[in-house]
Amino acid sequence: MAMRFSEDFLRQVRDKNDIESTIAPYVRLRRSGRLLQGLCPFHGEKTPSFFVYTESQSYHCFGCGTGGDVITFIKNIQNLSFYDAVKLLADRAGLRMPDNNYDDGMDKLRRRVLSANREAARFYFECLKNEKGKEGLEYLYARGLSPATVGRFGLGFAPNEWTSLKTHLNAKGFRDDELLQADLVKKSQRGTYYDTFRNRVMFPIIDLNGDVIGFGGRVMDDSKPKYYNTKDTVVYKKGSKIFALNFAKNNSEKKLILCEGYMDVISMHQYGFVNTVAGLGTALTDSQANLLSRYAEEIYLCYDADGAGQTAANRAIGILSRVNVKIRVIHLAGGKDPDEILKKNGPDYMRRLLSDALNDTEFRLSEAKSGLDLSVNNDRLNYVNAAVKVLASLPNPVEREVYISAVASEAGVGKESLTQQVEHERRRNRRKDEKAQLDRIIRETTEKQRTAFYPDGVTPGRKKAEELLLSSLFRNPDFCRQIEDMVRSEDFASALNGRIFSEIMERSGTEYPADLHTFAQFFSDEEMGHVSALTNPGIVLANTPEECLSCIRKMKEDAGAEPADVGKLNDADYMEAFRNIK
Numbered sequence: 001m002a003m004r005f006s007e008d009f010l011r012q013v014r015d016k017n018d019i020e021s022t023i024a025p026y027v028r029l030r031r032s033g034r035l036l037q038g039l040c041p042f043h044g045e046k047t048p049s050f051f052v053y054t055e056s057q058s059y060h061c062f063g064c065g066t067g068g069d070v071i072t073f074i075k076n077i078q079n080l081s082f083y084d085a086v087k088l089l090a091d092r093a094g095l096r097m098p099d100n101n102y103d104d105g106m107d108k109l110r111r112r113v114l115s116a117n118r119e120a121a122r123f124y125f126e127c128l129k130n131e132k133g134k135e136g137l138e139y140l141y142a143r144g145l146s147p148a149t150v151g152r153f154g155l156g157f158a159p160n161e162w163t164s165l166k167t168h169l170n171a172k173g174f175r176d177d178e179l180l181q182a183d184l185v186k187k188s189q190r191g192t193y194y195d196t197f198r199n200r201v202m203f204p205i206i207d208l209n210g211d212v213i214g215f216g217g218r219v220m221d222d223s224k225p226k227y228y229n230t231k232d233t234v235v236y237k238k239g240s241k242i243f244a245l246n247f248a249k250n251n252s253e254k255k256l257i258l259c260e261g262y263m264d265v266i267s268m269h270q271y272g273f274v275n276t277v278a279g280l281g282t283a284l285t286d287s288q289a290n291l292l293s294r295y296a297e298e299i300y301l302c303y304d305a306d307g308a309g310q311t312a313a314n315r316a317i318g319i320l321s322r323v324n325v326k327i328r329v330i331h332l333a334g335g336k337d338p339d340e341i342l343k344k345n346g347p348d349y350m351r352r353l354l355s356d357a358l359n360d361t362e363f364r365l366s367e368a369k370s371g372l373d374l375s376v377n378n379d380r381l382n383y384v385n386a387a388v389k390v391l392a393s394l395p396n397p398v399e400r401e402v403y404i405s406a407v408a409s410e411a412g413v414g415k416e417s418l419t420q421q422v423e424h425e426r427r428r429n430r431r432k433d434e435k436a437q438l439d440r441i442i443r444e445t446t447e448k449q450r451t452a453f454y455p456d457g458v459t460p461g462r463k464k465a466e467e468l469l470l471s472s473l474f475r476n477p478d479f480c481r482q483i484e485d486m487v488r489s490e491d492f493a494s495a496l497n498g499r500i501f502s503e504i505m506e507r508s509g510t511e512y513p514a515d516l517h518t519f520a521q522f523f524s525d526e527e528m529g530h531v532s533a534l535t536n537p538g539i540v541l542a543n544t545p546e547e548c549l550s551c552i553r554k555m556k557e558d559a560g561a562e563p564a565d566v567g568k569l570n571d572a573d574y575m576e577a578f579r580n581i582k
């Protein structure tokens with residue numbers, strides 16, 4: 001049974017952590033009227049659909065549907081449990097955590113997994129320095145790493161034995177099922193447990209709180225896969241973390257160098273490029289791009305010089321262009337990867353590559369040109385056509401102008417006609433973009449929230465009525481008494497709406513009427529998105545008991561009519577209620 005925080009304590013935590021100043025370090029907020037608006041940190045976007053409401057101390061994103069209060073925000077942005085988010089905010093405000101035995105099963109497991117990981121990292125580090133890890137240490141030294149670097153990154157060695165880590169951690173009080181949850185052991189078909197990592201050099205993955213959340217392990221021979229990374233666990237989600245960001249995040253220049261592998265990063269750090277990071281075993285994701293953009297204004301892509309590396313760089317440019325960063329692409333001349341280049345040519349050479357790095361436009365234009373001979377008419381035409389696509393994608397008019405001139409003179413075509421072609425392409429893109437954007441918003445917000453929370457066949461009118469009723473009761477708890485005999489939680493088509501309704505009714509007339517914050521402790525992130533849509537101060541309401549009554553009437557009417565008009569229904573009037581945001 002999960003223990004609750006007391007309402008009073010949570011209120012104190014919220015009161016002492018103003019939502020605007022809590023969110024400000026993560027999102028550049030612009031004031032528009034009574035609202036604050038910015039680019040959503042939870043999904044990639046270029047037009048701001050993330051809103052902060054200071055009067056209700058809440059936030060909501062109309063692009064991806066997330067929302068909540070200051071605790072929900074910290075929980076999601078830092079990827080913490082509810083307990084840890086409260087603790088972080090309480091600590092920051094100088095509040096003492098209550099001594100009660102808060103015991104949420106998930107939180108407890110997270111803490112056990114993190115401490116098992118920390119013990120494992122210590123164990124691997126010790127092994128690297130004793131007889132068992134001799135081969136591993138020799139390998140790392142042969143790769144040119146210094147003892148200081150090995151220590152700084154906490155590198156280690158997993159012995160070539162089946163149960164040495166398991167035995168060690170069992171003796172420290174960790175149960176096999178906890179180790180399995182951490183992916184430190186695997187379970188055999190016979191039901192016995194054995195170490196996940198064996199005969200591998202170990203790279204601990206440390207998050208921004210300084211916790212060891214997983215490991216990458218490299219084989220000592222040529223067997224495959226060369227690297228094994230911890231699979232997804234309660235504390236580690238692939239594609240959401242960045243290796244070495246814990247070291248690199250504090251660079252004052254707001255620049256990050258993004259490499260492909262652990263060894264590249266470590267080698268770069270050893271040579272003084274301490275703002276270097278890497279993704280973890282996957283192609284760059286939106287969520288990683290968001291994370292990077294919080295710590296950098298400029299990102300240098302430092303991918304391998306081979307074809308696979310260039311393809312990965314191209315994909316990364318696409319992902320990074322959705323967040324607010326400048327992109328530079330390093331051309332790794334003189335070696336296959338940064339590690340090799342540093343060893344062969346030294347850090348000054350690398351510094352030159354960094355300052356010669358092409359911006360993403362130059363990189364894409366040079367890609368468009370590669371393999372073509374511009375003295376041949378047909379190749380020149382192909383280049384211009386490919387370049388037009390690149391040029392049309394540039395949002396900044398000055399930048400566009402500069403590169404149009406460059407391409408025109410390079411390909412020997414008139415600047416006027418090239419400009420026209422680019423403008424034509426831009427108009428086409430804009431139409432496509434607008435449609436795609438609208439489709440996405442409708443699909444993501446409405447569909448995600450609605451299909452998840454309503455059974456099939458509920459009319460849009462009934463959905464809207466349920467939601468307006470709840471919105472009105474949130475804002476006018478004094479109406480609750482007037483309608484309490486007319487509608488029950490079972491009358492709601494959506495079970496979630498029914499739960500929200502019960503909570504509102506139960507709390508009406510108490511010291512703390514229900515609001516967004518009431519739900520943060522017990523509702524999932526997706527449910528919170530729904531609640532924050534309902535409590536949105538931008539919703540236009542009549543704020544009269546009559547409005548509530550007509551909602552109830554509509555709910556019952558449509559409930560009687562269903563499922564006569566089942567099918568794909570028009571969403572326009574559902575959207576309307578949530579569009580009137582000013």
Ligand SMILES: [Zn+2]
Nearest residue numbers: 040043061064
């Ligand atoms: Zn969003």
